[in-house]
Amino acid sequence: MEIDSHSFISKIISGREVVRINILDDEASLIGHLYPVTRSVLADYDLIQKLTNWRNLARRYFFTQFTATCDRTRNWLENVVLNDSSRLLFIIHSKAGPVGQHGFKQLSHDSAELDNLIRGEIGGHPHLIYHAEIALVRWLFDVFEIKSILGFVLSDNYIALDLHRAVGFRAAEVLPLYKTETDGEIHLVRGEPGSQSPDGLYAQTMELGRSEFI
Numbered sequence: 499m500e501i502d503s504h505s506f507i508s509k510i511i512s513g514r515e516v517v518r519i520n521i522l523d524d525e526a527s528l529i530g531h532l533y534p535v536t537r538s539v540l541a542d543y544d545l546i547q548k549l550t551n552w553r554n555l556a557r558r559y560f561f562t563q564f565t566a567t568c569d570r571t572r573n574w575l576e577n578v579v580l581n582d583s584s585r586l587l588f589i590i591h592s593k594a595g596p597v598g599q600h601g602f603k604q605l606s607h608d609s610a611e612l613d614n615l616i617r618g619e620i621g622g623h624p625h626l627i628y629h630a631e632i633a634l635v636r637w638l639f640d641v642f643e644i645k646s647i648l649g650f651v652l653s654d655n656y657i658a659l660d661l662h663r664a665v666g667f668r669a670a671e672v673l674p675l676y677k678t679e680t681d682g683e684i685h686l687v688r689g690e691p692g693s694q695s696p697d698g699l700y701a702q703t704m705e706l707g708r709s710e711f712i
Contacts, residue, residue, distance in 0.1 A: 592622025
Protein backbone atom coordinates (compact mmCIF):
# COMPACT_ATOMS: atom_id res chain seq x y z
CA MET A 499 0.00 0.00 0.00
CA GLU A 500 1.34 3.41 -0.95
CA ILE A 501 2.11 5.60 2.04
CA ASP A 502 1.88 9.36 2.42
CA SER A 503 5.60 9.99 2.27
CA HIS A 504 5.52 13.56 3.58
CA SER A 505 3.37 12.60 6.56
CA PHE A 506 5.59 9.61 7.29
CA ILE A 507 8.78 11.68 7.19
CA SER A 508 7.20 14.37 9.37
CA LYS A 509 6.41 11.72 11.97
CA ILE A 510 10.01 10.47 11.84
CA ILE A 511 11.37 13.99 12.28
CA SER A 512 9.09 14.65 15.26
CA GLY A 513 9.94 11.31 16.88
CA ARG A 514 6.41 9.93 16.59
CA GLU A 515 7.62 7.28 14.15
CA VAL A 516 10.75 5.37 15.20
CA VAL A 517 13.00 4.18 12.39
CA ARG A 518 16.23 2.22 12.57
CA ILE A 519 17.75 0.78 9.40
CA ASN A 520 20.01 -2.23 9.82
CA ILE A 521 23.30 -2.24 7.93
CA LEU A 522 24.26 -5.76 6.89
CA ASP A 523 27.44 -7.06 5.27
CA ASP A 524 27.62 -9.54 2.38
CA GLU A 525 27.01 -12.42 4.78
CA ALA A 526 23.93 -10.67 6.20
CA SER A 527 25.71 -10.02 9.52
CA LEU A 528 24.71 -6.85 11.37
CA ILE A 529 27.55 -4.30 11.20
CA GLY A 530 25.76 -1.07 12.06
CA HIS A 531 22.64 1.05 11.84
CA LEU A 532 21.29 4.17 10.18
CA TYR A 533 19.46 6.43 12.63
CA PRO A 534 17.45 9.38 11.28
CA VAL A 535 18.15 12.85 12.64
CA THR A 536 15.08 14.01 14.57
CA ARG A 537 14.24 17.17 16.49
CA SER A 538 15.86 15.71 19.59
CA VAL A 539 19.28 16.21 17.97
CA LEU A 540 18.96 19.98 18.42
CA ALA A 541 19.85 19.46 22.08
CA ASP A 542 22.63 16.94 21.35
CA TYR A 543 25.64 19.24 21.28
CA ASP A 544 28.15 16.38 21.02
CA LEU A 545 26.55 15.15 17.81
CA ILE A 546 26.25 18.69 16.43
CA GLN A 547 29.98 19.11 17.06
CA LYS A 548 30.67 15.87 15.18
CA LEU A 549 28.51 16.94 12.23
CA THR A 550 30.36 20.26 12.16
CA ASN A 551 33.77 18.59 12.21
CA TRP A 552 32.74 16.11 9.49
CA ARG A 553 31.40 18.90 7.27
CA ASN A 554 34.68 20.80 7.52
CA LEU A 555 36.72 17.69 6.73
CA ALA A 556 34.68 17.10 3.56
CA ARG A 557 34.18 20.76 2.61
CA ARG A 558 35.78 20.63 -0.85
CA TYR A 559 33.38 17.91 -2.03
CA PHE A 560 30.22 19.93 -1.45
CA PHE A 561 28.47 22.25 -3.89
CA THR A 562 28.37 24.89 -1.15
CA GLN A 563 31.74 25.35 0.55
CA PHE A 564 32.28 27.24 3.78
CA THR A 565 33.76 26.86 7.26
CA ALA A 566 31.08 25.23 9.39
CA THR A 567 30.41 26.19 13.01
CA CYS A 568 28.21 24.50 15.57
CA ASP A 569 25.72 27.38 15.45
CA ARG A 570 25.48 27.16 11.68
CA THR A 571 25.11 23.38 11.80
CA ARG A 572 22.33 23.61 14.37
CA ASN A 573 20.52 26.29 12.34
CA TRP A 574 20.86 24.19 9.19
CA LEU A 575 19.39 21.17 10.96
CA GLU A 576 16.52 23.14 12.48
CA ASN A 577 15.58 25.31 9.50
CA VAL A 578 16.50 23.13 6.53
CA VAL A 579 16.77 19.43 7.33
CA LEU A 580 14.08 19.21 10.01
CA ASN A 581 11.79 21.65 8.25
CA ASP A 582 11.48 19.63 5.03
CA SER A 583 9.23 16.58 4.79
CA SER A 584 10.87 15.47 1.54
CA ARG A 585 14.27 14.77 3.08
CA LEU A 586 15.97 12.89 5.89
CA LEU A 587 19.51 12.88 7.21
CA PHE A 588 20.78 9.68 8.80
CA ILE A 589 23.69 9.12 11.16
CA ILE A 590 25.77 6.07 10.25
CA HIS A 591 26.59 4.07 13.36
CA SER A 592 29.13 1.32 13.64
CA LYS A 593 28.83 -0.92 16.66
CA ALA A 594 31.06 1.57 18.50
CA GLY A 595 29.09 4.71 17.70
CA PRO A 596 28.56 7.39 15.03
CA VAL A 597 31.12 7.50 12.23
CA GLY A 598 29.38 9.37 9.41
CA GLN A 599 26.22 10.55 7.74
CA HIS A 600 24.10 9.93 4.65
CA GLY A 601 20.69 11.04 3.52
CA PHE A 602 18.31 11.96 0.77
CA LYS A 603 16.29 14.97 -0.34
CA GLN A 604 13.68 15.98 -2.91
CA LEU A 605 11.67 12.81 -2.41
CA SER A 606 8.80 12.71 -4.88
CA HIS A 607 6.33 10.12 -6.10
CA ASP A 608 8.93 8.86 -8.61
CA SER A 609 12.42 9.62 -7.30
CA ALA A 610 14.76 10.87 -4.60
CA GLU A 611 18.25 12.40 -4.55
CA LEU A 612 21.05 11.07 -2.34
CA ASP A 613 22.63 13.77 -0.22
CA ASN A 614 25.25 14.55 2.42
CA LEU A 615 27.42 11.43 2.36
CA ILE A 616 30.39 11.76 4.71
CA ARG A 617 32.55 9.24 6.50
CA GLY A 618 33.81 11.41 9.33
CA GLU A 619 35.65 8.90 11.48
CA ILE A 620 37.43 5.58 11.17
CA GLY A 621 36.10 2.49 12.87
CA GLY A 622 33.72 -0.35 12.29
CA HIS A 623 33.51 -2.62 9.26
CA PRO A 624 35.98 -1.60 6.51
CA HIS A 625 33.12 -1.42 3.98
CA LEU A 626 30.57 0.11 6.35
CA ILE A 627 29.80 3.11 4.13
CA TYR A 628 29.19 0.93 1.08
CA HIS A 629 26.80 -1.27 3.01
CA ALA A 630 25.16 1.80 4.58
CA GLU A 631 24.36 3.14 1.11
CA ILE A 632 23.00 -0.26 0.08
CA ALA A 633 20.75 -0.21 3.17
CA LEU A 634 19.54 3.35 2.52
CA VAL A 635 18.82 2.69 -1.16
CA ARG A 636 16.94 -0.51 -0.35
CA TRP A 637 14.89 1.30 2.31
CA LEU A 638 13.96 4.08 -0.12
CA PHE A 639 12.85 1.64 -2.80
CA ASP A 640 10.99 -0.61 -0.36
CA VAL A 641 9.22 2.02 1.72
CA PHE A 642 8.37 4.66 -0.88
CA GLU A 643 8.27 2.46 -3.99
CA ILE A 644 9.98 5.14 -6.08
CA LYS A 645 11.27 4.38 -9.56
CA SER A 646 14.77 5.84 -9.36
CA ILE A 647 17.39 7.43 -7.13
CA LEU A 648 19.74 10.17 -8.33
CA GLY A 649 23.05 11.49 -7.14
CA PHE A 650 25.08 14.55 -8.14
CA VAL A 651 28.81 14.25 -7.44
CA LEU A 652 31.75 16.52 -8.23
CA SER A 653 33.54 14.90 -11.15
CA ASP A 654 36.84 14.72 -9.23
CA ASN A 655 35.28 13.06 -6.16
CA TYR A 656 36.51 9.64 -7.25
CA ILE A 657 35.85 7.91 -3.93
CA ALA A 658 32.15 8.82 -3.98
CA LEU A 659 31.82 7.99 -7.67
CA ASP A 660 33.41 4.56 -7.16
CA LEU A 661 31.14 3.92 -4.16
CA HIS A 662 27.98 4.76 -6.12
CA ARG A 663 29.10 2.58 -9.04
CA ALA A 664 29.75 -0.32 -6.67
CA VAL A 665 26.21 0.02 -5.30
CA GLY A 666 24.85 -0.13 -8.87
CA PHE A 667 24.51 3.48 -9.96
CA ARG A 668 25.32 4.27 -13.58
CA ALA A 669 26.83 7.48 -14.87
CA ALA A 670 24.35 9.72 -16.71
CA GLU A 671 24.83 13.26 -17.96
CA VAL A 672 27.68 15.56 -16.99
CA LEU A 673 26.68 19.05 -15.87
CA PRO A 674 28.87 22.17 -15.94
CA LEU A 675 29.27 24.07 -12.69
CA TYR A 676 29.32 27.84 -12.33
CA LYS A 677 31.34 29.14 -9.40
CA THR A 678 30.35 32.16 -7.35
CA GLU A 679 31.97 33.39 -4.13
CA THR A 680 30.52 35.73 -1.52
CA ASP A 681 32.16 36.54 1.82
CA GLY A 682 34.40 33.50 1.56
CA GLU A 683 31.52 31.12 0.77
CA ILE A 684 31.70 29.26 -2.55
CA HIS A 685 28.60 28.13 -4.44
CA LEU A 686 28.82 25.71 -7.37
CA VAL A 687 25.64 26.03 -9.41
CA ARG A 688 24.67 23.31 -11.90
CA GLY A 689 24.18 24.37 -15.51
CA GLU A 690 22.71 22.71 -18.58
CA PRO A 691 24.26 19.51 -19.98
CA GLY A 692 26.45 19.94 -23.04
CA SER A 693 27.78 23.38 -22.13
CA GLN A 694 31.22 24.24 -20.82
CA SER A 695 32.08 25.37 -17.31
CA PRO A 696 34.12 28.61 -17.32
CA ASP A 697 35.90 27.30 -14.21
CA GLY A 698 36.54 23.78 -15.53
CA LEU A 699 34.26 22.31 -12.86
CA TYR A 700 31.70 19.60 -13.54
CA ALA A 701 29.19 17.40 -11.74
CA GLN A 702 28.54 13.80 -12.66
CA THR A 703 24.92 12.69 -12.50
CA MET A 704 24.49 9.16 -11.13
CA GLU A 705 21.25 7.21 -11.51
CA LEU A 706 19.90 3.91 -10.20
CA GLY A 707 16.56 2.47 -11.27
CA ARG A 708 14.41 0.36 -9.00
CA SER A 709 14.39 -2.56 -11.43
CA GLU A 710 18.20 -2.39 -11.76
CA PHE A 711 18.70 -2.50 -8.00
CA ILE A 712 16.16 -5.22 -7.27
